Amino acid sequence: MIFNVTLGIFFFLSLLFDMICMGKLLGVKRQLQNMTDALNDMEAGNGNRRILAVDNELTADFSYKINEIVTRYEERISELRAADETNRQLMTSLSHDVRTPLTTLIGYLEAVHRGVATGKEREDYLKIVRRKAHDLKDYIDLLFDWFKLNSGEFSLSIERVELAELTRNILKDWIPIFEENHLNYEIEIPERALLAKVDLDGYARILNNLVQNVIAHSRATQIKIEMVQNEKEIEIHIADNGIGIEKADLPHIFKRLYKCDKGRSDKGSGLGLSIVGQMAEKMEGRINVRSEPNQYTVFTVCFPVKK
Template sequence: MITYILLLLILLCIIQFAYTRNLKKQAVEWLEDLKEIRSNPQQKIFTKKSGIFADITFELNSILKENRKQLLLLEKSDIANKQILTNLSHDVRTPLASLIGYLEALDNNSADDTREYIQISYKKALALKSLIDVLFEWCKISSNEQQYQMDYYDINELTREFIIDWLPLLEKKKISFHVNIPDNEWLVLIDKAAYKRIINNLIQNAIYHGECSNIAIHIEKNEDKIITAVFNNGYTIPEDKLPYIFDRLYKCDISRSDTGTGLGLSITKELIAAMKGTISVESAAETGTTFTIIFS
């Protein structure tokens, strides 16, 4: 009996030794794979065997895959932010140089028409402020520092309130403006300042980049969805450009002029997404361009 017990213990020891040796071998192989990953971050860890190391390998590969995605997003974001700064610095130089020139003329009393030079300087200063505001706004949004004051607002009344400010400019530029907004009270959970920025961006985009002669805003309700459509009859956005129109810094030759920052529509989409809404665009020569916003 004792002999059988001893033999059994010896057998168990042999099995334990073999198992431990196998684990050690796997650990050594795993360590070599980890060292390889350090020199080549795209490398995966492979294992032909099952067991605890296979489970660990699977989980680690999942973590590495997610980290690679995050690194790629960070790299793209870094490239985009650098491009934003490059574009804005280029856009700032021209009005800044012009502004300095007019101010120097005023300071040296060499201005032909002092009042005209002051008015031009004021416009250049406003252009600079607009560029800086866009940059600050985008930085806050991209860094998730934008604060939203969400509340229920009557979207019909709010939209009417915001478009009133544009009427003098539209009249000056001889752009016809049509509004189809119901008198009903339709409450939507939104941030008032963000929604104003959205409406302003779409109207401004139509005026300055679409070069349209007609703008229309229509609001309707479909079950639990509030649909706001902003139409303009300006330049048609080519079909192959439509998927990229909301991308950061994207400027197609027709829909966005070289004077823009390429951030307006991107900011618009980010603001709408933050308020749980969606935006889409359709454009055709026969029907014009329509941006459609949907809130639930």
């Protein structure tokens, strides 16, 4: 009798086990089918589709991992699309910003060459040609810097330098340009040594781009460049009393191809400040800006103190 009861319990448990296993197998089969459907949907282009799973399901970890991979893939696709759009905008800008001054140069040179412009007019034409040629060179230099920064081959030669003397040497070449543009200038740089680790050429480009930005876009009558050191950082302030920057534009001005003044689309490439921001970051520095429209703009570049 006991044997029969034991045998019955054994058969019952075996049947129950088989039912559980069958249920689990059916559950796994359903989960795998759901995963296949989701993956087919993703392959068809639905990047927002995800595989649904419950923590206690056998395939949960697998599902979560696939979702994680798909999310990273979609983020990468989004980055590539944004880069493609940026490159398209850049090529459009390049076409306009290079073709327009070249057409102007050719026009003025043709007038001089054919003798249409003579005397003082000829001299004025040649001055315009010279200025346009320098503008074009500046733009090509910016393009070169931007492509270098965004290539995998870009590298900096970081070294410990005396930043005060380096800054003085860079700014002395700007003094004749300030005077030529009737721009009152004030430069305050400490006499004592200020040490930081920077790339010499990269630092010069940051400073030159910021000063050029004041001359080209601010309509300022005064520029002040000041260098100070606090406990942790060396700060370089470039301030002007020009037209300023609207508050809505301030968060975006270091983005590539961003132009604050849409009404002056023929002015600037939208690359200069982007290059400044990237250069500072690559040298472990940072840059910020504050401005009040029609009153002032102050760019501040900071580098860690190296003792």
